[in-house]
Amino acid sequence: MNIYDVVKFDGIGSDWLLYKYPENQYNNKSKLIVSPGQIAIIVHNGKIEKIVENGTHVLNSTFLPVLSKFQKMVFNDKNPYPIEIYFINTKIKLDFLWGTSDPIDLLDPIYKIKIALRARGQLGVKLEEYQYFYEKLVGTILNNRVITFDVIRNNFRGVINQKLRKVLTSHLLTNKISYFEIGMHIDTLQEKLESDLKDAFGEFGFKIVTFSIESIDCPESDLSKLNEIFHKKAEMDQLGDNNYRTIRGYDVMEAGAKGNGNASAFMGVGLGMQMGNQMQRSTIIPPQDNSSSKIDCPKCGASISSNSKFCPECGAKILTECPKCGAKVTPRQKFCPECGEKLYK
Numbered sequence: 001m002n003i004y005d006v007v008k009f010d011g012i013g014s015d016w017l018l019y020k021y022p023e024n025q026y027n028n029k030s031k032l033i034v035s036p037g038q039i040a041i042i043v044h045n046g047k048i049e050k051i052v053e054n055g056t057h058v059l060n061s062t063f064l065p066v067l068s069k070f071q072k073m074v075f076n077d078k079n080p081y082p083i084e085i086y087f088i089n090t091k092i093k094l095d096f097l098w099g100t101s102d103p104i105d106l107l108d109p110i111y112k113i114k115i116a117l118r119a120r121g122q123l124g125v126k127l128e129e130y131q132y133f134y135e136k137l138v139g140t141i142l143n144n145r146v147i148t149f150d151v152i153r154n155n156f157r158g159v160i161n162q163k164l165r166k167v168l169t170s171h172l173l174t175n176k177i178s179y180f181e182i183g184m185h186i187d188t189l190q191e192k193l194e195s196d197l198k199d200a201f202g203e204f205g206f207k208i209v210t211f212s213i214e215s216i217d218c219p220e221s222d223l224s225k226l227n228e229i230f231h232k233k234a235e236m237d238q239l240g241d242n243n244y245r246t247i248r249g250y251d252v253m254e255a256g257a258k259g260n261g262n263a264s265a266f267m268g269v270g271l272g273m274q275m276g277n278q279m280q281r282s283t284i285i286p287p288q289d290n291s292s293s294k295i296d297c298p299k300c301g302a303s304i305s306s307n308s309k310f311c312p313e314c315g316a317k318i319l320t321e322c323p324k325c326g327a328k329v330t331p332r333q334k335f336c337p338e339c340g341e342k343l344y345k
Helices: 065-073 130-141 149-174 179-202 220-239 241-258 261-276
Strands: 006-008 016-020 031-034 038-044 047-052 055-058 084-089 093-099 104-107 114-127 146-148 206-217 294-296 303-305
Touching (some): 031 038, 093 149, 114 149, 114 179, 130 146, 146 149, 179 206, 179 220
Antiparallel strands (some): 016 146, 093 114, 114 206
């Protein structure tokens, strides 16, 4: 070992967190150089003797009093001091990506179907409690002299998933928020999750500098089911329950007429049950109200026959199909239930 050895670490990319210097014996004139964005921890016999900020330092007994007891061991001006030096990256790690390892099963509180949610995002962390981190984790996870942020990411993945599951299910179910409304609550979910994670990261000496949820989504199969129920509910809200049942009944009859014998047989059974049991009101075609013979003109409001093709008061054509998408509409509808087009302008 040379008498003027220089101890320095230039880094290995941006993903390193801690590096243990390979040598552990130094003389009384060895120099320790700590670059900007680093600190060095000097350890003797497993005990932290000094935490060194950036700059150039001489490893002598004045700088490190623990070395004075080795002065009598000087042999030919080469005095080996058994010391370990750890370099720690103090820069903020902004590209710390996270994501759910397994989907979070949730019953949509509005549409009552189970969906599998996945989330992903990004956070920025900075190691601040160097001594605490060394004492808490280094002896457990140090491998081949280097600890990278990947090791930390893997250790915290379970914590992030656990906290996310708790925050997501609690907030959505308590406030009855549907999957379609999650986007409006991203900021609130983000704040709650960040608050829960701060303590978890702080236990190992880390500070969360930035945190974001980039997306919360579900599989296409779940989304298709939700969309189907959403459109049916919207149609029912526009038409009213009785009108919706009537239209659906006509759709079933039309499908049966175009289909095979099985569909016709099914239709016949439904009609037979309607005639045989008056208690079964929600059959294929519900009873019609006599008031349906008259309707209000959707444009001028005049009372006209439900069979009218034109309003005798204002001359408006009574539509049975949407002029934009061709979907079937009833005379009472003012907007198309399929595309939302205004029918009477």
